[in-house]
Amino acid sequence: MNIEKRPFGEVCGKQVDIYTMTVDSGASVSIITFGGAVNKLLMPDREGKLADVVCGYDDLKSYTEAAGYQGALIGRVGNRIGKGRFTLDGKQYQLYINNGENSLHGGKVGFSHKVWDAEANVCGDACVLDLYYTSPDGEENYPGTLKLHVTYKLTQDNALSITYRAETDKKTIINLTNHTYFNLAGFASGKIFDHEMWMDADSFIPTDKGLIPTGEIRAVDGTPFDFREAKKIGRDFDLSYEPMAIAGGYDHCMNFVKREQPMGAPRIVVSEQSSGRVMEVYTTEPCVQFYSGNFLNSAQYPFKGGYPQGLQNAFCLETQRMPDSINHENFTDCTLDAGEKFESTTIYKFSVK
């Protein structure tokens, strides 16, 4: 196992580094301190051949300018907040509007666009990268100083885990996630439609045209959102089904059957036949935003090695709370009290078949 640190550029006078952590199988993850973004993830196929299974850019400038939140840590509140507005303990807050009429992924400069402090260590059977950022009271108009500590771990069994910890000095709202785009055949392999996915989710959240939840929690039965039996992502990719027509594909919060569950079993299993790669997702979070890369079409920002972006060439599995929770009484809680300790973990575990 080893860890390598190299400079990746500079933003607003701040140095950005890239950490590459490698385990004995040859699997490795590279993470940049800008947004704590996963830049590269090499995983073996059934022959032991490594491929990079995540999208990302070669240069820091693309990370700072492009939309898409490639690989990044997302917060304070991931996903959308309707009209960027919410009320907490009787006080109204107005966030920056950066997505149609709404606020997306933390506002104008969310955690995806901050330079995080970093420390890396080999520890037991894992390479560990600790990232720290303190979001000042009032940043992006959210209340409370929020202290964050995110730990990425790559373990000898080819699992990448992310643990999010947060503490505030004033009641606030949070929804922390990671925005990595996966393609298990390798990010430069075209469409994801042949990936097979199983997901332990029995309902999903339809949205309006601005992709804001309508408030309905709809059973997946008889809809393209039913992954309770493994099927190809492309099988029911049906843009005539209204929720998918609105979003241009899958871009919805899927709710796990048991909302609270320890990490004993995977919630999602994705496999890709040509490579044999399998990715299991374990999480303490109650939901996941399944996003099929419906806006991956920015010609201006090609991926690593100049590979062009393309719709549905990668997917995100953003574990989280329900979107826009603060504006829906029937949704999961997203508040964090002063002094309360928030912690959640998601593991993306790779194997072959």
Ligand code: BGC
């Ligand atoms: C959202 C998409 C959005 C994307 C930004 C995802 O989390 O669900 O609607 O376009 O982030 O790249």
